[in-house]
Amino acid sequence: MLKELINKIADPLYSFPITTFLFYLMMRYYRIFGSKKFGKWALILSVPVIIWFLADPNFILIILFPDNVPIAILLVMVAFFTWFSLHKAAENDVRIEQGLGPIEATPENREKVWSWPNLVYTELFAIIACTAFLVVWAIIFKAPLEEPANPTWAPNPAKAPWYFLGLQEMLVYFDPWMAGVVLPGLVVAGLIAIPYIDTNPKGNGYYCFQDRKWAIISFLYGWLVLWVYLIIVGVFFRGPNWTFYGPFEYWSLYKIVPEYNINLSEYLWIKGLGVAMPKNLILRESLGIILTILYVGVIPVWAQKATKMGRQFYKDLGSIRYYIFMFLFVTMMSLPIKMVLRWLFSLKYIVALPEWELNL
Amino acid sequence: MAGNGLAKKVRDTQVWKSIFRHGPPDNARNRAAVIAGNVFLHLHPIKLKKSGVQLGYTWCMGGLTFFIFLALTVTGLLLMFYYRPTAEYAFNDIIALREHVPLGIMREIHRWGAHAMVITVWIHMFRVFMTGSYKPPREFNWGIGVILLVLTLLLSFTGYLLPWDQLAIWAITVGSNMAKATPFAGHGGPGAMLARIGDFVMVSDKNDVRFQLLGGRFVGEPALLRFYILHCVFIPLVVGVLIAVHFWRVRKDGGISAPL
Numbered sequence: 001m002l003k004e005l006i007n008k009i010a011d012p013l014y015s016f017p018i019t020t021f022l023f024y025l026m027m028r029y030y031r032i033f034g035s036k037k038f039g040k041w042a043l044i045l046s047v048p049v050i051i052w053f054l055a056d057p058n059f060i061l062i063i064l065f066p067d068n069v070p071i072a073i074l075l076v077m078v079a080f081f082t083w084f085s086l087h088k089a090a091e092n093d094v095r096i097e098q099g100l101g102p103i104e105a106t107p108e109n110r111e112k113v114w115s116w117p118n119l120v121y122t123e124l125f126a127i128i129a130c131t132a133f134l135v136v137w138a139i140i141f142k143a144p145l146e147e148p149a150n151p152t153w154a155p156n157p158a159k160a161p162w163y164f165l166g167l168q169e170m171l172v173y174f175d176p177w178m179a180g181v182v183l184p185g186l187v188v189a190g191l192i193a194i195p196y197i198d199t200n201p202k203g204n205g206y207y208c209f210q211d212r213k214w215a216i217i218s219f220l221y222g223w224l225v226l227w228v229y230l231i232i233v234g235v236f237f238r239g240p241n242w243t244f245y246g247p248f249e250y251w252s253l254y255k256i257v258p259e260y261n262i263n264l265s266e267y268l269w270i271k272g273l274g275v276a277m278p279k280n281l282i283l284r285e286s287l288g289i290i291l292t293i294l295y296v297g298v299i300p301v302w303a304q305k306a307t308k309m310g311r312q313f314y315k316d317l318g319s320i321r322y323y324i325f326m327f328l329f330v331t332m333m334s335l336p337i338k339m340v341l342r343w344l345f346s347l348k349y350i351v352a353l354p355e356w357e358l359n360l
Numbered sequence: 361m362a363g364n365g366l367a368k369k370v371r372d373t374q375v376w377k378s379i380f381r382h383g384p385p386d387n388a389r390n391r392a393a394v395i396a397g398n399v400f401l402h403l404h405p406i407k408l409k410k411s412g413v414q415l416g417y418t419w420c421m422g423g424l425t426f427f428i429f430l431a432l433t434v435t436g437l438l439l440m441f442y443y444r445p446t447a448e449y450a451f452n453d454i455i456a457l458r459e460h461v462p463l464g465i466m467r468e469i470h471r472w473g474a475h476a477m478v479i480t481v482w483i484h485m486f487r488v489f490m491t492g493s494y495k496p497p498r499e500f501n502w503g504i505g506v507i508l509l510v511l512t513l514l515l516s517f518t519g520y521l522l523p524w525d526q527l528a529i530w531a532i533t534v535g536s537n538m539a540k541a542t543p544f545a546g547h548g549g550p551g552a553m554l555a556r557i558g559d560f561v562m563v564s565d566k567n568d569v570r571f572q573l574l575g576g577r578f579v580g581e582p583a584l585l586r587f588y589i590l591h592c593v594f595i596p597l598v599v600g601v602l603i604a605v606h607f608w609r610v611r612k613d614g615g616i617s618a619p620l
Binding site for chain 1: 385394395401404405407408413414415417419420424427451455465467468472473475476478479482486487491492495496503507509513516517520524528529530533534535538539540541543546549550553580617620
């Protein structure tokens with residue numbers, strides 16, 4: 001029963017809104033999330049849950065799939081360090097409110113210490129621990145090796161290496177030129193641009209949340225929800241033909257999920273106006289093109305003129321930084337928006353120009 | 361640490377003194393000398409702020425990334441003794457590595473280490489973000505770090521092909537198929553059909569970016585050789601140079617970040 005429920009809600013249709021909502025709760029109540037008590041109970045409660053998951057024959061099959069062990073390690077580390085950084089941030093925020101300043105700025109912590117032995121021994125222990133960990137891991141788990149390469153027979157599902165599975169999952173919602181080239185390119189460009197966009201002088205060199213709330217929220221949303229969560233979906237919940245499978249479901253080749261996705265232009269001309277699709281490509285896709293231009297070009301201007309937060313950002317950042325930030329932000333948000341449109345309206349492409357390989 | 365008996369005798373030999381040009385690091389002068397006089401240790405400052413040595417602040421993930429990179433270099437070098445990057449031998453060499461090489465966990469350490477490095481890079485960036493360490497004066501070094509992140513993923517991606525099994529070629533096929541959708545530069549991407557003169561197609565599957573990457577229209581032997589050279593020589597060289605820049609700038613930008 002419970003397993004069936006989990007199988008059902010793991011579907012991105014449900015699990016994405018749930019994850020986003022949990023992320024909202026985590027940011028809204030970061031002090032509760034970052035408390036020692038929460039961390040302790042989350043750890044205590046997660047152990048039986050993990051054991052219960054691992055006891056399932058179908059789930060263990062997915063976990064033991066070649067190269068899936070690192071993702072389990074990644075998840076544990078991401079969960080721990082997310083809690084830990086918010087824990088440190090919450091502690092510092094309390095100190096800053098009391099006028100004490102962050103813990104890193106106390107005279108005691110500003111004091112200089114010798115690299116030898118303070119730093120070099122820490123490094124030595126870290127290296128030994130890391131080596132031991134790798135050796136044990138290498139002895140327990142053999143490196144995967146499948147049948148020799150056969151260009152004429154593709155495995156199903158054919159998956160990219162796990163760290164690219166967030167991108168492969170994006171292929172459900174975007175064409176390769178967006179999911180595989182433009183969006184990853186903008187992720188890299190956007191990451192490099194962060195220090196030039198974020199001009200807030202506070203929060204440099206110490207953990208905090210209140211001093212740089214929006215920077216942390218937008219970064220963590222991209223990192224935890226749009227990157228790590230999508231990797232989880234791509235690794236654990238996508239089976240043959242990239243069909244959705246719950247964590248306790250067997251990856252049967254015969255599961256077929258019918259999909260009827262409709263382009264915006266078909267909605268407009270055939271369903272809405274009840275006429276044939278125009279021959280002229282630009283006319284045919286005009287609504288989608290206009291909406292895209294409005295989304296990318298007008299929303300930033302509107303936000304700056306009409307919203308309090310937009311005005312504040314514009315004042316703080318100046319026009320160039322503001323528009324670059326908004327461009328990157330609306331591009332990032334195009335992914336969740338496209339997902340929601342897909343689930344609500346079975347919308348395939350907003351602009352569908354397969355004639356030019358230009359589908360959006 | 362005045363030394364007792366044997367230890368002191370060893371420390372007083374000409375050989376020891378020729379290697380370590382100072383006494384034991386138990387006083388200020390020698391603690392400075394041990395860092396400044398050693399080419400590896402002098403990556404560190406002689407003294408640093410206490411918050412910068414606390415694991416709770418640094419998480420040690422950047423340092424571990426560098427260590428894993430070194431471990432991968434060494435294990436990778438050992439693997440190169442046994443591996444030939446041709447369609448005929450590659451897979452059999454991996455089998456031989458598994459079946460015939462005694463105590464063979466080098467491939468395991470190399471593979472799991474590669475995954476671990478991707479994870480430590482991510483967590484390192486996460487820490488740098490959460491402490492606001494990308495802020496001035498460290499903006500440029502954050503950019504270097506982002507490029508190192510991309511190169512780490514490319515290192516892992518190019519290495520993924522080398523075992524030449526089904527997992528390898530199909531993962532690379534899925535990944536490199538993205539390249540053919542590159543706007544203007546891939547034959548399946550938007551804008552490619554604009555680049556034609558009459559019937560002459562300028563961007564086709566015989567010359568687009570995917571072809572350049574794979575040395576062919578599919579993942580075949582030329583791709584194996586290209587990925588092998590990228591993986592073993594080219595990308596590690598670039599990464600090595602950028603790591604040097606990264607570390608140099610950490611020091612020049614004021615060491616590990618701390619409140620201004």
